[in-house]
Amino acid sequence: MRATGYHVDCDADFDTDSRPASYLPLGPSVAHVAERLREAATTDEAADALTELTAAHDGVLSALEEVLTATADFHDGLGQAADPYIARRLRYLADEHLRVIRTDLSETRNQLADRHAPHPGRSTCTGEVPSTEQERSAVCACPPPPRTLPAPPPPMATGLRR
Template sequence: MKYDVDTDDAFDTEIREAHYLPLGCSIAHLAERIRDATTSDGGSDLLTELTASHDGVLIALGWVLAANAAFHQDLGQPPDPHTAKRLQYLAEHRLAVLWSDLAHIRNDLADRHQRRACTAEVGPEERETSAVCACPPTPPRLTTSPVAVPAAPAPAHPRR
């Protein structure tokens, strides 16, 4: 059975809304929502979508890098193990730094909506620990040990 539907010309188009947006569009939309956020609470909620440890964007990117590393490990060409190690390094070390920094920013932003103006001055050598005071805290010193980047493999045969 077939039905004919009469519509106004303004609604009669060939344009169809996408039902499944590519991941890049979703991330771009997240960026737009962060730019449009009007409260620190809203901004921290949006950063949570990046940093959530169970389904955040960065954890998913880590899974992609790890899967890509496993894929390269089994390809069998001389540069493939190096590529696999490099991808694993990016997932385990570089992405972890990015995740950690963004999680700290997100947590600081989430705390802001609960803070009030502080009446006491805090010196540059002091760290403000009050959760209800808006005095800027002295940033903690990050101690990280350098991680060696895997060396590039030697060519299988010299080029001429």
């Protein structure tokens, strides 16, 4: 409780400075990669964010492959009729589908890393905020990036009505 900021008053026998490890859920950590990509102002920043997913030994996709394989191994020993099918399906997902995702994202990451270019629609704030602003951290003096209009939908196919 102390680790999360609560005041704790207890008997000396129960009082300890030991803090158990607390693990954050993986989902928000992976979602943070998406947030980094949304905020990336250069191809290098985007490539760095993708590296967390695509790293060969400690990337998220490698860990996901381990999870799929471990789940397949678990199903191999369960003994019901559907279990070998589930195990094969999980291995197939790891070997085929996840491999395609990892390969495509790795290639995208490498192409971004080789560009070394700013994103044309994004920039880091370099402007000075007036000292009279009360919410200095919430106000940026830079002009907003230009908005791009979404592409129009493709024309609808028209044919003879019956």
